[in-house]
Amino acid sequence: xxxxxxxxxxxxxxxxxxxxxxxxxxxxxxxxxxxxxxxxxxxxxxxxxxxxxxxxxxxxxxxxxxxxxxxxxxxxxxxxxxxxxxxxxxxxxxxxxxxxxxxxxxxxxxxxxxxxxxxxxxxxxxxxxxxxxxxxxxxxxxxxxxxxxxxxxxxxxxxxxxxxxxxxxxxxxxxxxxxxxxxxxxxxxxxxxxxxxxxxxxxxxxxxxxxxxxxxxxxxxxxxxxxxxxxxxxxxxxxxxxxxxxxxxxxxxxxxxxxxxxxxxxxxxxxxxxxxxxxxxxxxxxxxxxxxxxxxxxxxxxxxxxxxxxxxxxxxxxxxxxxxxxxxxxxxxxxxxxxxxxxxxxxxxxxxxxxxxxxxxxxxxxxxxxxxxxxxxxxxxxxxxxxxxxxxxxxxxxxxxxxxxxxxxxxxxxxxxxxxxxxxxxxxxxxxxxxxxxxxxxxxxxxxxxxxxxxxxxxxxxxxxxxxxxxxxxxxxxxxxxxxxxxxxxxxxx
RNA sequence: GGCGCCAUAGUCUAUCGGUUAGGACGCCGCCCUUUCAAGGCGGAGAGACGGGUUCAACUCCCGUUGGCGCUACCA
Numbered sequence: 237x238x239x240x241x242x243x244x245x246x247x248x249x250x251x252x253x254x255x256x257x258x259x260x261x262x263x264x265x266x267x268x269x270x271x272x273x274x275x276x277x278x279x280x281x282x283x284x285x286x287x288x289x290x291x292x293x294x295x296x297x298x299x300x301x302x303x304x305x306x307x308x309x310x311x312x313x314x315x316x317x318x319x320x321x322x323x324x325x326x327x328x329x330x331x332x333x334x335x336x337x338x339x340x341x342x343x344x345x346x347x348x349x350x351x352x353x354x355x356x357x358x359x360x361x362x363x364x365x366x367x368x369x370x371x372x373x374x375x376x377x378x379x380x381x382x383x384x385x386x387x388x389x390x391x392x393x394x395x396x397x398x399x400x401x402x403x404x405x406x407x408x409x410x411x412x413x414x415x416x417x418x419x420x421x422x423x424x425x426x427x428x429x430x431x432x433x434x435x436x437x438x439x440x441x442x443x444x445x446x447x448x449x450x451x452x453x454x455x456x457x458x459x460x461x462x463x464x465x466x467x468x469x470x471x472x473x474x475x476x477x478x479x480x481x482x483x484x485x486x487x488x489x490x491x492x493x494x495x496x497x498x499x500x501x502x503x504x505x506x507x508x509x510x511x512x513x514x515x516x517x518x519x520x521x522x523x524x525x526x527x528x529x530x531x532x533x534x535x536x537x538x539x540x541x542x543x544x545x546x547x548x549x550x551x552x553x554x555x556x557x558x559x560x561x562x563x564x565x566x567x568x569x570x571x572x573x574x575x576x577x578x579x580x581x582x583x584x585x586x587x588x589x590x591x592x593x594x595x596x597x598x599x600x601x602x603x604x605x606x607x608x609x610x611x612x613x614x615x616x617x618x619x620x621x622x623x624x625x626x627x628x629x630x631x632x633x634x635x636x637x638x639x640x641x642x643x644x645x646x647x648x649x650x651x652x653x654x655x656x657x658x659x660x661x662x663x664x665x666x667x668x669x670x671x672x673x674x675x676x677x678x679x680x681x682x683x684x685x686x687x688x689x690x691x692x693x694x695x696x697x698x699x700x701x702x703x704x705x706x707x708x709x710x711x712x713x714x715x716x717x718x719x720x721x722x723x724x725x726x727x728x729x730x
Numbered sequence: 731g732g733c734g735c736c737a738u739a740g741u742c743u744a745u746c747g748g749u750u751a752g753g754a755c756g757c758c759g760c761c762c763u764u765u766c767a768a769g770g771c772g773g774a775g776a777g778a779c780g781g782g783u784u785c786a787a788c789u790c791c792c793g794u795u796g797g798c799g800c801u802a803c804c805a
Contacts, residue, residue: 254805289804354803361802370732371801396803414735423733423801431803438805462734462800485736485798492797520742523754527743530753550743553798557741560755570768 247279248451251312252442254286255297258503258704259304261556262457262487262495265521269484269549270455271310272525272541282449283315285326286442288435293328296652304504309514309537314449322449327441334436337444337474338397338429346473347429349385349395350377372425373398397430399439399470407465412453412482412546419465427466439463443470446479455482455546458553482546485553487524495556497649497707498725506704507561510618511584516565524554534567585616590700597692612692615700620687620709624716629689630679632672634717639728640666640680642720645710646729654703656695663694684713 249270253263267283274281283305287293302317314320324330341347350373352360357373364371377398380388389395402421409417429440436444446454461483471478487495495502501510507517518537526543527550528535535543572580594612602608614620627637643666651658663681667674682689685706686697698706714720720728 252805256805286805292804350803357802365731368731372732398803409734411735417734419734425801428803433803435803437803442805457799458735459799459805483735488798490741494798523742528754530744533742533754552736552743554743555741557755560742563755566768 245450245452247274247277247453248282248449249274249279249453249455250282250284250446250449250451252284252286252445252456253301254289254292255294255301256289256292257297258497259297259301259505260502261504261507261517261521262502263301264305264308264310264504264517265487265524266455266457266484267305267308267310268518268521268537268540269525269544269546270453271312272537272544273453273455273546274313275541276544279452280313281311282320282322282451283312283317283325284445284449285316285328286438287326287328288438288441290328290433290435294652298326300505304508307508307514308504308518310518327436327445330441330445331435333448334430334440334444335434338436338440341399341429341470341473342397344473345382345400347397347399348378349380349389350398350426350428351380351388351393351395352376370423372423375426378426394432396428396432398426399429399466399473401426401466401469407468409461409464409468410481411461411464412480413549413551414483417461417464419462421465424465424469427463429470439466440470443467443474443476447471447474447476451479453482454479455484458483458486484549485551488553488555490555492553492555494553500556500558501704501708503704503707505702506708508584509702509705510708512561512565513568513580516561516568519568520561520564523560525549534564593696593700594692597696601692614686614688614691615697617687618705618708619712620684622683622687622713622716626683626687627680630683631676632680636670636672637680638714638717638720640670640672640677641684641710641714641717642725642728643669644681645707645714646725648703649707654699654706656699659698660695685709 251263251267251270253259271281273279283302285298285301287298298316302315305312312318314322314325316323316325319325327334338347342349356376360374360376361371377385378400385395401424405421407419407421407424409419411417427439428437430436445451464481464483468478489495489499491499493499497503501507504517508514515536518540519533519535522535522537522540523533526540526545527548528543569577594615595608598608598611602611630637632640644663647662647666648654648659651662663677664674667677670677678694679689682691682694685694685701686692691697701709711719
């Protein structure tokens with residue numbers, strides 16, 4: 237049941253990123269629509285951290301996401317950093333709430349404890365796969381009586397809580413842009429609601445929180461369409477009114493696959509380090525959200541708020557067109573006064589602290605003041621023009637070289653923090669893996685990161701450049717060698 | 731494999747049955763200009779395919795094909 241945007245309830249939207257990696261432009265995109273929709277209707281926009289995945293969530297990532305979103309210029313009325321009347325806004329701080337609701341479902345018979353081992357589940361799926369059947373929970377623990385279930389749980393046996401799903405019937409999902417989407421209940425899995433560590437899965441947490449936080453419109457990525465029936469079912473089990481749903485198309489790589497780090501820069505902070513203005517980035521994303529009247533493609537968030545119409549959002553997955561972003565950014569740069577341009581440039585990469593550090597690194601390596609710019613220039617650049625020839629001086633053959641670049645890139649990505657110590661440890665580790673003296677290997681990294689085999693210290697340079705720019709430089713360096721295939725990635729990562 | 735979403739130029743899009751299918755990025759050309767940009771002007775370039783419905787289909791319906799998503803004790 238859809239709520240009218242002009243209905244009695246105050247409109248409340250949210251963006252709910254999971255702190256499991258670098259802040260993604262997709263998050264900014266989803267945040268932007270939710271922000272504008274809330275503003276358009278005089279409502280509230282909430283930021284909630286979905287960190288129920290204990291293994292992958294990190295505080296570093298959460299901090300980075302808040303920082304990136306703040307940089308973009310978006311702000312939220314409630315969130316982990318600003319508080320609000322519906323807190324806490326970090327799901328790991330709400331664990332007890334989910335357990336309570338899971339118990340409620342258990343008591344009402346809408347959910348059951350599942351004691352199946354991962355091994356059994358894996359074997360079950362393998363069999364279903366082999367038989368060409370749909371893969372879903374077979375209902376094994378559905379037969380455990382409530383009494384036995386309670387007893388086994390009390391005895392300390394490990395279990396998860398799964399939701400029950402009707403065996404037949406159809407669930408109609410009302411999507412604000414797509415209309416009615418029918419799902420046979422028989423194709424809906426008995427989703428795990430509470431994991432054996434006592435934390436909820438997205439499905440439970442999201443429904444409980446959206447209800448308690450009085451979210452009226454859930455505007456999220458298309459990847460959630462197929463789990464919408466589960467969510468709707470949970471609202472029904474709880475006796476709650478579901479929010480209106482809207483699924484946004486996913487941002488794509490130029491080859492139309494889902495925008496991914498392996499093929500493209502996806503980090504918000506990458507765009508910041510490259511020197512894009514946040515207003516240009518938001519304008520670019522806004523272009524994917526609201527059709528621009530002819531010749532009026534340059535507009536700010538205020539205009540987007542006016543133009544936004546969820547039902548009119550184009551549903552084809554838009555390719556993230558970096559060339560158009562470049563053009564837009566140029567437009568914004570040109571619109572700045574010289575004073576503004578200088579101020580923004582200074583704030584971007586020429587702040588006193590950074591310059592001091594660079595000066596110290598460069599001091600012993602320059603003989604004239606005029607040497608400074610050529611020596612440190614790469615620290616203020618985006619992508620570097622490196623070719624195969626740039627690596628000519630290295631003693632490594634192409635394959636080892638590719639591996640050296642790729643391993644460094646992936647291993648650095650896997651690190652929680654990115655500073656000179658981490659960089660040093662990781663790069664030297666790659667040397668050990670490849671059984672190459674670091675002295676020979678470092679040259680490769682110097683070329684890829686600084687564009688030259690002779691420049692300021694590598695580890696400091698990389699820290700100064702930052703994770704996102706370094707990743708991109710690795711990618712660019714790998715390019716003339718044909719990149720790395722997904723298959724190789726799998727092999728090399730072992 | 732199963733389920734679902736999507737489908738106008740290379741890319742982002744307009745069109746809500748009747749248009750020479752409009753705009754933007756990119757590309758090409760011209761103008762401006764000491765160069766290069768920027769800016770101005772112009773150009774090439776699109777309805778995936780096959781069936782219906784209709785006086786009329788890019789637009790509605792069905793199928794095919796293709797792309798994408800989901801198919802975890804990840805979100």
